[in-house]
Amino acid sequence: MPPGTLLFLLGGAGCCVDRGVTDLSECTVEGLGRELEARGLKASHAARLLRLYYAGKPGPDPGDPPLPGVLVDWLRAQASGLAGPGAARRVSADGTVKLLLGLADGRRVESVLMPDFHPDRAAGCLSSQVGCAMGCDFCATARMGLERNLTAGEIVRQFLALRREARAAGRTLRTVVFMGMGEPMLNLDQVLAAIQRIADNGLGGLGWGQVTVSTVGIVPGIDALARSGLGVNLAVSLHAPDDQTRARLIPVGKRFGAAEVVDAAGRYQEHTGRPVSIQYCLLRGVNDSLDQAGQLVQLLSGRRMHVNLLSYNPTGAGLSGTAYEASSDVAAAAFMERLKTDGLVAHLRIPRGRDIEAACGQLAGRGAPASGPI
Numbered sequence: 445m446p447p448g449t450l451l452f453l454l455g456g457a458g459c460c461v462d463r464g465v466t467d468l469s470e471c472t473v474e475g476l477g478r479e480l481e482a483r484g485l486k487a488s489h490a491a492r493l494l495r496l497y498y499a500g501k502p503g504p505d506p507g508d509p510p511l512p513g514v515l516v517d518w519l520r521a522q523a524s525g526l527a528g529p530g531a532a533r534r535v536s537a538d539g540t541v542k543l544l545l546g547l548a549d550g551r552r553v554e555s556v557l558m559p560d561f562h563p564d565r566a567a568g569c570l571s572s573q574v575g576c577a578m579g580c581d582f583c584a585t586a587r588m589g590l591e592r593n594l595t596a597g598e599i600v601r602q603f604l605a606l607r608r609e610a611r612a613a614g615r616t617l618r619t620v621v622f623m624g625m626g627e628p629m630l631n632l633d634q635v636l637a638a639i640q641r642i643a644d645n646g647l648g649g650l651g652w653g654q655v656t657v658s659t660v661g662i663v664p665g666i667d668a669l670a671r672s673g674l675g676v677n678l679a680v681s682l683h684a685p686d687d688q689t690r691a692r693l694i695p696v697g698k699r700f701g702a703a704e705v706v707d708a709a710g711r712y713q714e715h716t717g718r719p720v721s722i723q724y725c726l727l728r729g730v731n732d733s734l735d736q737a738g739q740l741v742q743l744l745s746g747r748r749m750h751v752n753l754l755s756y757n758p759t760g761a762g763l764s765g766t767a768y769e770a771s772s773d774v775a776a777a778a779f780m781e782r783l784k785t786d787g788l789v790a791h792l793r794i795p796r797g798r799d800i801e802a803a804c805g806q807l808a809g810r811g812a813p814a815s816g817p818i
């Protein structure tokens with residue numbers, strides 16, 4: 445069989461997406477095994493082939509049992525990442541790296557690598573959709589609208605691209621959060637499939653506890669994530685303790701009220717044993733009063749949830765035309781003190797990558813073409 449034949453044979457059915465080229469990032473071990481068997485090859489090669497792919501190796505290590513030549517050719521033919529048309533890479537003064545990754549259909553998606561304060565670690569931020577339909581008023585992604593869901597393989601390739609970035613910087617990618625473009629709960633099947641591959645010891649090897657899925661409060665999605673049994677971490681973007689302010693900032697707040705969302709987060713916490721983190725972006729004169737801090741305390745009372753207070757990252761006027769401003773340092777500190785005084789665990793998060801539009805709420809698929817491969 446000449447090199448490349450298998451690409452053609454596998455590129456039409458089974459576990460892998462058919463775009464003319466079979467893509468290992470879209471394959472499960474079981475699905476790939478079935479495909480190999482159907483082509484007269486051993487199914488047991490699937491796990492090894494995928495392990496090599498996730499490790500970024502072009503073939504078996506010297507001294508390891510050989511793989512059929514056609515599979516080695518196949519491995520080498522995999523795209524190195526998502527460096528399609530329009531791919532770009534920007535580096536912040538604080539060391540954060542934003543990758544603008546090109547997809548096969550010409551669309552672009554962003555992923556972010558954030559260096560940890562620990563000198564050899566990094567955290568990654570993954571996107572689940574191109575654009576977003578949620579319309580959050582302080583978020584640049586909202587202004588793109590939803591273009592489409594990402595496939596599990598496109599999410600996996602973001603992870604692999606970030607891991608390569610981390611390695612090049614002498615760091616290990618230790619955690620990933622689904623806080624990039626999109627609402628993960630509205631593309632949950634693909635997000636779960638990607639997490640299974642990213643976390644699995646035999647593939648991405650990150651571990652389940654190193655993955656966090658973030659939502660603006662899609663209650664059925666929170667319950668579905670709990671039912672999935674993956675045991676990953678959950679972050680909920682609350683941004684206001686009262687439904688009126690919340691709905692102004694997050695339109696889906698009209699459908700799922702703050703109390704209902706917190707109840708779902710509580711169920712998740714009980715089911716998984718993992719403390720849920722509550723994200724709260726402080727906006728001057730909108731949600732940063734001490735009265736609202738008190739309401740937040742009441743809402744979270746009796747629950748073991750952590751509150752992450754985020755600083756607003758400038759994104760220009762929102763869809764409503766409102767131009768938001770970050771809370772003052774004094775107001776942010778007073779808000780946090782009020783939470784802590786009443787027994788909540790709260791942290792003020794330092795924004796990363798603001799100067800390259802890589803911080804929370806700033807991803808919008810903009811950027812100059814890459815000068816080299818990603």
Ligand code: SF4
Pocket residue numbers: 576577578579580583584585586624625626627660805
């Ligand atoms: S904050 Fe998240 S859910 Fe809201 S519009 Fe932006 S990407 Fe979508």
